[in-house]
Amino acid sequence: MNANETSRPLYRVDKFIVPAQGRDEFLDKVARTHAVLRNQEGFVRDYILEQQSGPGEFNMVTFVEWTGQDAIERASAAVAKLHAEIGFDRREMMTRLGIRADIANYARLEI
Known part of the structure; x- marks a missing residue:
């Protein structure tokens, strides 16, 4: 861990409403993005979850x-760099596919 970095973990939670017709394209971009995230300093773990019920x-x-x-x-x-390299516009995709986020x-609260 970097000396300037706080020792308090943070959690990025992104929730999406993804219409069925956009599922495969959405998951492809998520997989590519998470592949980059997993190689970053300070990464601990990730989950990509799909609602089952x-x-x-x-x-x-x-x-x-x-x-x-x-x-x-x-x-x-790092993600912004990846998206620029592959010509990916997240907002355009979300609008085109009708994804809401x-x-x-x-x-974490210690209660």
């Missing part, structure tokens, strides 16, 4: 645990 509207969730905010910032830069970083 229940009434919730989000059918895809990605979860990544990071060692701290510095790691998230470095990873964001709820994206945020979370910290």
Whole structure:
């Protein structure tokens, strides 16, 4: 861990509503993005989840645990570089496929 990095883990949780016709394209981009994330300093673990039951509207969730905010910032830069290299515009894809998202970083509560 970098000396400037906080030791408090952070969790990136992205929830998506992905229409069936966009599933394969969406998962291809998620897989490519997570391949980059897994090689970043400060990466701890990730999960790519697909809803199997229940009434919730989000059918895809990605979860990544990071060692701290510095790691998230470095990873964001690496993902932006990948997307530029492959000519991928996330907003365009989401609009075209009708994908809606709820994206945020979370910290664990000790209660």
